[in-house]
Amino acid sequence: MSSTIQKRAARKTPAERAAEIAEAAREIALEQGLSAITLRNVAARVGVASGLVAHYHPNVEALVAGIFATIVAAETEEVAGLLERLQTPLEQLGMLLETLMDGSRLDVTAIWVEAWTLGRRNEALAACVREQMDAWQAVVQRVVEAGIGTGEFETFDAPSVAWQILGMVDGLNAQALVRWDGVSDRGTHLARAVEGMVGAARGSLLPGGVQHTGPISSSDP
Amino acid sequence: MSSTIQKRAARKTPAERAAEIAEAAREIALEQGLSAITLRNVAARVGVASGLVAHYHPNVEALVAGIFATIVAAETEEVAGLLERLQTPLEQLGMLLETLMDGSRLDVTAIWVEAWTLGRRNEALAACVREQMDAWQAVVQRVVEAGIGTGEFETFDAPSVAWQILGMVDGLNAQALVRWDGVSDRGTHLARAVEGMVGAARGSLLPGGVQHTGPISSSDP
DNA sequence: GTTCTTGTTGATCGTGTGATCAATAAGAAG
DNA sequence: CTTCTTATTGATCACACGATCAACAAGAAC
Numbered sequence: 197m198s199s200t201i202q203k204r205a206a207r208k209t210p211a212e213r214a215a216e217i218a219e220a221a222r223e224i225a226l227e228q229g230l231s232a233i234t235l236r237n238v239a240a241r242v243g244v245a246s247g248l249v250a251h252y253h254p255n256v257e258a259l260v261a262g263i264f265a266t267i268v269a270a271e272t273e274e275v276a277g278l279l280e281r282l283q284t285p286l287e288q289l290g291m292l293l294e295t296l297m298d299g300s301r302l303d304v305t306a307i308w309v310e311a312w313t314l315g316r317r318n319e320a321l322a323a324c325v326r327e328q329m330d331a332w333q334a335v336v337q338r339v340v341e342a343g344i345g346t347g348e349f350e351t352f353d354a355p356s357v358a359w360q361i362l363g364m365v366d367g368l369n370a371q372a373l374v375r376w377d378g379v380s381d382r383g384t385h386l387a388r389a390v391e392g393m394v395g396a397a398r399g400s401l402l403p404g405g406v407q408h409t410g411p412i413s414s415s416d417p
Numbered sequence: 418m419s420s421t422i423q424k425r426a427a428r429k430t431p432a433e434r435a436a437e438i439a440e441a442a443r444e445i446a447l448e449q450g451l452s453a454i455t456l457r458n459v460a461a462r463v464g465v466a467s468g469l470v471a472h473y474h475p476n477v478e479a480l481v482a483g484i485f486a487t488i489v490a491a492e493t494e495e496v497a498g499l500l501e502r503l504q505t506p507l508e509q510l511g512m513l514l515e516t517l518m519d520g521s522r523l524d525v526t527a528i529w530v531e532a533w534t535l536g537r538r539n540e541a542l543a544a545c546v547r548e549q550m551d552a553w554q555a556v557v558q559r560v561v562e563a564g565i566g567t568g569e570f571e572t573f574d575a576p577s578v579a580w581q582i583l584g585m586v587d588g589l590n591a592q593a594l595v596r597w598d599g600v601s602d603r604g605t606h607l608a609r610a611v612e613g614m615v616g617a618a619r620g621s622l623l624p625g626g627v628q629h630t631g632p633i634s635s636s637d638p
Numbered sequence: 639g640t641t642c643t644t645g646t647t648g649a650t651c652g653t654g655t656g657a658t659c660a661a662t663a664a665g666a667a668g
Numbered sequence: 669c670t671t672c673t674t675a676t677t678g679a680t681c682a683c684a685c686g687a688t689c690a691a692c693a694a695g696a697a698c
Contacts, residue, residue: 207664207675229537235656245677247658256656306534312595313531316450325595359600360589360607367588368581374533374546379580385614386581392613393606428645428694456686466647468688477686 205244214252216242221263226303230310230321233260261320264311268328271304276335285343290401292339293390296365297383299376305369333358340394350395357393364389426465435473437463442484447524451531451542454481482541485532489549492525497556506564511622513560514611517586518604520597526590554579561615571616578614585610 208216220241224232235256239246253259275295282288315322337358343349351357368382379385387401429437441462445453456477460467474480496516503509536543558579564570572578589603600606608622 204663205676210675213675229534234654236654246656247678248676250657251676254657306537309530309591310534312591313450313527313534315595316527322595329592329596353602353606356600356602356606359592359596360603360610363589363592364585364610365588367586367591368584370530370533370588370591371550371580371584374536374543375550375580379577381574381577382581385574385577389581389585389610389614392619393610398613425693426646431645434645455684457684467686468648469646471687472646475687 205242205248210252213244213248217244217249217252218263218266221259222267225260225263225267225307230260230264230307230314233263255320257318258320260314260318261324264307264321265324265328267304267307269331271301272328272331272335279335279339284348285339285346286348286396286400288339289343289390289394289396290387292336293361293365293386293401294383297368297386299372302369302373305366306373308366309370309373329362332362336361343394343396348396348400351393360393361390426463426469431473434465434469438465438470438473439484439487442480443488446481446484446488446528451481451485451528451535454484476541478539479541481535481539482545485528485542486545486549488525488528490552492522493549493552493556500556500560505569506560506567507569507617507621509560510564510611510615510617511608513557514582514586514607514622515604518589518607520593523590523594526587527594529587530591530594550583553583557582564615564617569617569621572614581614582611 217238221233221238224237224241233256235246235249238259239249242249250256275292278291278295279288282291311321311325315325333355337354340349340351340354340357340361344351344354364386368386371379372382384402388398390396391398391401438459442454442459445458445462454477456467456470459480460470463470471477496513499512499516500509503512532542532546536546554576558575561570561572561575561578561582565572565575585607589607592600593603605623609619611617612619612622
């Protein structure tokens, strides 16, 4: 029987090991933040010497930037995929807001916020942040432009409106990171705001009528 | 003449020295971020041994939290003061958005963003963040409620609307921290969004009429 | 001028970080 | 079985952090 304590990590293919390390780093980032991605931290989770992590990633800053891009890009693609299933831009935009505000991605929001700060001293990360923001903006802009095409929306500047929607969503989510109580009907208010901005009819972004999120279950650690 | 190199710092009143240290920490925070507030960093700026800073602030985390509160509270009071000069809630809200979006307080925005992340591991800071957010929300809520009173606004939930306005502003400012280009008419779009949310007439938040900044100058790095 | 309070120093400890590299051993190749 | 490639180790370096504290000295009090 294999002893519980493994003297030496099993020798693996570089590709395998690299994937292992990346996955460990990803988990650490989601659980404890990007700044918790350290050589020793990642190595410990994989069950390997810190030198090995350094061997695969000679530059920790680059590793952090890469993990950020991995996590965020996955989210973007996931949401973009959801959009394709819907028909009208109105439905798409409504679903977009609803999905991004449902509180199920607060861990990703935390990473966004941290990346904005870390980007001040990690240039590689800053570049990734800008790139991923552009990707997000492109997704939203596509929806807005489609809405203009069908006449559902009425705005003269789709790119800027897309940026603004993103900024609003990010801000509200970041706020929820610290203060998740106090605000009821987050979705409703945001929908009204976006309606005003894209020039859609009042209430058109809330298909199911007034949705009530109910009382907040306070489970504070 | 006194030599350029001072062997020993002049002995000062505890109140004086404390003020000096606080001011140095404040400057560091605004220039390099809250995480740059370290014993050695602050001591170097004051021209003093690191131990002295530790003497006045036995707990660095508490110092960081205090500096955050100082900086942010000053901004809140300043803006609140500006609001009092205006008559109608419509003017007040318009000025509020304009002031917060003029890009002259990006250093404070950076501190907000960093505090949201640092608050995960600095409980004292997290408490200060919540407190200062409440203070901001109170200021905005007062304006919204006044607008409801005069009939200029039409919304059923002033507290939530106030939170949302704050979240939007924070998000857009945080965005500007990394990507200050690409978006034209930030103020205009935000004004439209807020108009939709508070139920104000279109264009009522932009006293100078429709301001057009022209086509977007795409200068992508 | 002497005494005494206390603001101030500077060294030190323990911890955590990224980075580096000779030495090791696992496993494929012969 | 032997050889050889290379994945992996573990120790080590320099640095920065918060914290602690005996020792010093400036300046008020007497």
